[in-house]
Amino acid sequence: MANRWVLLFVLGVIAVLMAAPLVLTLFTSLKPTTELVNPAWYPPIDLTFEHYIRVWTEGGFSRYFVNTLIISVVDAIVMILIASLAAYAMVFMQFPGKMLLQLLFVLGLMIPVTAVVLPLFQIVRSFGLLNTHLGVIFADLALAVSVFVFMFTSYFAGVPKALHEAARIDGATEFQIYRRVVMPIATPAVVTTALLEFLWSWNDLLLRLLLMTRDEMRTLSVGLLNFQGTMTRDVTGLSSGTVIMAIPVVLLFLVFQRSFVRGMTAGAVK
Incomplete structure (x- = not known):
């Protein structure tokens, strides 16, 4: 049983490390410019898609x-x-x-x-x-x-x-x-x-x-x-x-x- 929990812990850490960059990137893309002063791991308070629109068009x-x-x-x-x-x-x-x-x-x-x-x-x-x-x-x-x-x-x-x-x-x-x-x-x-x-x-x-x-x-x-x-x-x-x-x-x-x-x-x- 102990080996199983150790394996699950290791796999969980690996999963977090792999998902973290994408999650942080997603947070940054949805933040208004005024929220960029906050740490990267802070989720956006006021969601905005203006950056996606700008990237897609301009x-x-x-x-x-x-x-x-x-x-x-x-x-x-x-x-x-x-x-x-x-x-x-x-x-x-x-x-x-x-x-x-x-x-x-x-x-x-x-x-x-x-x-x-x-x-x-x-x-x-x-x-x-x-x-x-x-x-x-x-x-x-x-x-x-x-x-x-x-x-x-x-x-x-x-x-x-x-x-x-x-x-x-x-x-x-x-x-x-x-x-x-x-x-x-x-x-x-x-x-x-x-x-x-x-x-x-x-x-x-x-x-x-x-x-x-x-x-x-x-x-x-x-x-x-x-x-x-x-x-x-x-x-x-x-x-x-x-x-x-x-x-x-x-x-x-x-x-x-x-x-x-x-x-x-x-x-x-x-």
Whole structure:
């Protein structure tokens, strides 16, 4: 019993430490300017949404939100398609160069992002895709595809071979087996891939700073920098922008948390 209470205490402390920054940020975003002299942990006395309105309209967050949403949603959808197809081929098919392809995916896991940022920028520029959604999407997919290919590979390896062979005997093509047999079973892996890729794309700053130089193409992560200058900092604007940026991700994880956990642990138990 004592060990249980110790565990609950430790978990409670960890939960408080993780939630405290977001709660303090929320308090700051809802405080009138006159209450900023109070300690940060004081809840707002007179709630106000003026900072959110200012950030959304004058700060350009309405435009930044749309740009971020487009890039993140397309990233997640295309990543599911590419990674699952590649993983299906490596698990269920035999073809020349299969080992070389697997090696390339392994190298993709080992090379740090900072080592390929400059070549990636040059490639995107050479295709004329700077300051476009498509250029950032291609860069996101290139940097993260190896991770999700191995995630799908781990999940597909647990699919019974007999199920695949039975569908093939019935005359189904490889794509029909992939779409009608394998993918319906892999729902947890699909949800996990969608959430992780959406999260990484939503929060990424480096590629957005590098590939999006025009204000109308900026994303939320870059837009937050507008509230921080060299000598001054717009605390209420920064807090409101942070909350706006965090809300969609928090809601997604609350809705799909069970499928996310199943997808993350599937490879370990199969």
